[in-house]
């Protein structure tokens with residue numbers, strides 16, 4: 001294909017069908033941990049890029065929390081300048097290969113895309129992934145020009161997408177940035193939560209390394225609040241601090257039998273498999289229970305990740321048990337679809353009431369109630385109400401509870417001058433992400449409760465701007 | 477990477493290490509623990525912090541070679557490195573002047589009890605330690621405890637040193653001698669902590685136990701370490717590790733400690749097979 005073929009009028013662009021991502025066969029992939037989506041070829045990417053009508057006032061861009069110039073990067077792909085497209089992405093997004101894989105594009109940029117009114121919207125996420133992967137594969141990652149050092153130092157607590165986004169932007173403004181993370185590897189949920197088959201850890205590593213090339217220093221095994229307080233960080237010479245510690249406190253249901261053997265939180269199950277590589281046991285030392293009949297309670301991204309991991313670990317039956325209906329499940333559309341293809345069973349409008357164990361303390365069955373949808377609740381979704389007397393049992397040997405996370409109070413408890421709301425989320429100024437403690441900013445799940453990668457990154461970006469202003473005004 | 481500065485075997489299967497830990501040596505308190513991972517393929521395992529040496533920016537940890545990872549750790553030598561150490565984790569022991577306090581240590585738990593005994597002593601308590609082991613050569617920290625002015629009583633299963641029998645019997649003897657015990661802290665195998673709590677429950681003696689549940693992150697993120705205390709689920713890594721010994725559901729904790737027995741056996745066999753790095 002040549003760049004000339006890109007001279008199309010709008011009508012011609014509308015006539016190009018949307019290009020499907022190449023995928024691993026469902027029967028095959030449900031038995032391995034390799035990537036499900038294999039990506040676009042150059043041909044497919046160019047075709048898809050040509051579907052974008054290059055709106056003068058693009059409706060997709062306001063849907064992007066990190067303000068990617070979407071038509072510009074797509075145009076570069078259509079012109080065959082793939083490295084240029086990747087550079088354009090990196091101007092605004094520190095982790096494009098990650099976002100292209102895990103963002104809920106249907107709710108962000110692709111939702112408002114005008115093409116979507118008449119045809120499927122432009123597959124912005126697939127294109128983002130294509131350009132970022134192309135740059136990784138073709139070694140186009142030469143050094144980005146940095147402004148002269150400002151002499152200011154910023155500390156980032158938490159190396160999840162929120163913290164990394166703030167770190168990247170601050171480094172690009174010429175600040176010295178140090179990121180602290182409690183775990184032994186950076187990435188937050190990208191590292192411990194989202195499985196290899198959806199987001200290869202090699203991709204996470206490469207995108208984080210690109211940040212290190214911008215001069216960002218990452219210190220792992222550093223639990224801030226325990227090994228150092230925020231005030232100690234200030235005393236060590238940091239001029240401002242961003243908190244992106246995430247929502248790492250798994251919710252349980254508070255029903256009988258939840259502490260039986262074989263009952264996991266999604267966080268534990270996924271951390272064992274992803275961060276600790278238990279799916280490669282015994283080569284890796286960390287064990288995991290490989291259940292035959294696995295029920296996952298919940299309908300979000302963690303639930304989908306857990307159930308599909310269980311399937312890959314050898315489950316004969318892997319079930320999603322969800323108390324509302326299929327269409328209300330908050331997981332990314334693509335993941336629900338992939339899970340179905342892989343043979344995951346969906347039992348909807350059902351809620352467990354207790355787990356029953358055997359004499360050795362292992363879960364063997366769960367008692368459930370059928371639900372029906374009543375009036376809409378505060379989230380606008382119809383509230384599930386139990387159907388009296390509809391109790392029944394499901395035989396299980398593993399249960400994974402994926403009903404969301406609360407905020408981990410460890411750092412905020414060690415920092416009483418940071419104001420939190422009644423759920424423990426840090427309160428911030430919506431424009432600057434500033435907390436009640438001077439010089440301290442926060443964003444991502446610690447502020448929003450469980451949200452998304454890209455919302456966390458958007459917060460990091462806003463905070464970086466405000467931190468820059470704060471630090472440049474500050475005399476030191 | 478954390479360099480091992482000193483290795484001191486305390487008994488045939490208990491080894492003390494001084495390792496570099498620049499983020500921990502000056503921020504820990506008695507009762508805190510760390511989680512370590514020896515190498516890239518390793519698992520994360522908790523160990524109590526026994527001491528620190530600011531001069532070397534180091535901490536002391538003591539491991540009993542029970543599972544694959546602790547056995548592997550105990551084969552490492554001075555100059556070797558441990559890939560990851562995170563800490564200090566957990567809540568420090570609540571130290572106050574209770575009056576007369578008894579720390580009870582079983583096996584490697586004695587090493588963990590040592591810094592707490594020291595802190596309780598410094599807070600002005602009259603201190604006893606009752607330490608138990610299978611046999612004489614496995615008794616550890618006896619001199620160290622005596623050295624800080626603690627009245628130490630020993631019991632061994634085979635009677636080769638001190639009382640023959642259980643540490644609870646020694647505690648009963650102490651009480652029978654007329655010692656008014658105000659506070660007991662027990663660290664050791666689960667059955668021992670349970671037995672101690674049963675005894676002190678009858679006598680209304682405030683008792684804390686330090687629980688060793690299975691952990692992954694140690695920061696409250698996963699819930700692997702959950703335990704039922706007073707009918708409520710608690711996370712040992714962030715809510716503990718010490719809890720009111722009279723309120724712990726020991727049966728559930730005992731079951732949960734056995735979740736991975738089969739895999740642990742497999743790991744161990746593989747480890748021994750793979751070149752006998754195991755002693």
Ligand SMILES: Cc1cc2nc3c(=O)[nH]c(=O)nc-3n(C[C@H](O)[C@H](O)[C@H](O)COP(=O)(O)OP(=O)(O)OC[C@H]3O[C@@H](n4cnc5c(N)ncnc54)[C@H](O)[C@@H]3O)c2cc1C
Nearest residue numbers: 158160161162182188189193224246301444445451452453
């Ligand atoms: C299984 C799963 C799948 C998901 N899938 C998707 C998806 O497909 N798409 C999507 O958009 N969103 C998804 N989400 C949600 C998304 O991952 C989160 O919203 C996002 O990661 C939040 O980013 P964050 O930077 O706020 O925090 P996190 O990613 O949670 O990172 C926080 C980091 O801070 C560290 N930390 C915590 N406390 C401290 C401390 N005191 N000191 C130092 N470090 C600390 C933690 O170790 C962690 O590394 C998923 C979530 C889960 C759990």
Ligand code: SF4
Nearest residue numbers: 052053055060113114
């Ligand atoms: S809204 Fe759709 S068509 Fe318009 S610029 Fe954005 S991606 Fe292209």
Ligand code: FES
Nearest residue numbers: 694696698699713
């Ligand atoms: S070890 Fe993960 S929450 Fe305690």
